[in-house]
Amino acid sequence: MTIETFAIDGPLLLTPAVFGDDRGWFSESWNRRRFAEALGVAEAEAPEFVQDNHSRSARGVLRGLHFQMLPHPQGKLVRCTLGEVFDVAVDLRQGSPTLGRWVGARLSADNHRQLWVPVGFAHGFLTLSEVAEVQYKTAGYWSRECERSLAWNDPTIAVAWPLQELPAPQEPLLAPKDAAAPTLQALAAAGDLFP
Numbered sequence: 001m002t003i004e005t006f007a008i009d010g011p012l013l014l015t016p017a018v019f020g021d022d023r024g025w026f027s028e029s030w031n032r033r034r035f036a037e038a039l040g041v042a043e044a045e046a047p048e049f050v051q052d053n054h055s056r057s058a059r060g061v062l063r064g065l066h067f068q069m070l071p072h073p074q075g076k077l078v079r080c081t082l083g084e085v086f087d088v089a090v091d092l093r094q095g096s097p098t099l100g101r102w103v104g105a106r107l108s109a110d111n112h113r114q115l116w117v118p119v120g121f122a123h124g125f126l127t128l129s130e131v132a133e134v135q136y137k138t139a140g141y142w143s144r145e146c147e148r149s150l151a152w153n154d155p156t157i158a159v160a161w162p163l164q165e166l167p168a169p170q171e172p173l174l175a176p177k178d179a180a181a182p183t184l185q186a187l188a189a190a191g192d193l194f195p
Contacts, residue, residue, distance in 0.1 A: 001031075003038045006103040011089045012038055012116040013105050014077075027112055029079065030137065038116070047075050047139035054135045057085075057127040062161070062172035063134075064124015065090055065150040065181070069192060072143035073119040078136040083129030084108035086162050090150060092184075093120040094193045100184050102159050107134075120194040122150045126161050126172060148192050149181035156184055 004013040014035075018027045036046035057063065065088065068074045078087055088104045107113050107125075117123040125134060152159065152172070163170045187193055 001034055001038070008089075008091055008098040008101055008103050010091070010118045010121065011103050014038060014114045014116060016112055016114070018112055029112075029114075030077065035077075049077070049137040049139055050141055051138045052135065053138060054133065056082075056131065056133050058173070059127050059130050059132075060166045060171075060173045061127045062124065062152055062174055062178065064088065064178065065122035065152055066124060067092060067122040067148055067150070068140065068143055068146040069148055070146070070194070072140055072146040073194070074138045074140035074142070075119045076117040076123055076136045076138050077114055078107065078117060078123065078125070078134060079112070079114040080107040080109060080125075081133050081135055082109050083127065083132030084110075085125040085127050085129075085132050085134060087115045087125040087134075088123065088159055088161075089115065089117040090122040090157055090159070091120065092122055092150070092187070092193050094188075094195055096120075099193075100157050102157055104159065122148075124152060124178075126163075128162065128165055148187070149177055150187060151181045151183050152178060154183045 002015045036043040087107045090102045091098045
């Protein structure tokens, strides 16, 4: 497995080894020991995954940017098993020197990459292929009371979504809650950032 870091401390881009021949390929998509090594912690200290989620989206669907507040935050290990998405994590940690900054990576069934989105970050993705299936493990159960959203198009964050790759009118398809999500400034005013 190769591990790539970002300019922002926390998120990681993981690419597992893929072994292929004329029959197909094999890959170990997750291993607790190797994941702990990637995070630089003892195996016993690695986040415990308690839930697997699986979504299917059409081209142009943008899901996010989502996160969960305390006391039920979630870390996510995200991969795309069909098609391709542009996956994003946004730093929402108060006092972080990178608060409001984002990282992004293309995840696809072909590149096998996975994005680790730790607690303290919002997460979202834009579907670039005709159809994409995204699967992710969560460290923490889903909680309606703790669930929050951040505006995907907040100009202070300025995520460089590859909207130019979508058919005209190059606008993402959003769930109502994502279309109405607050800005980073509004989240901060409401006390919905991570301590």
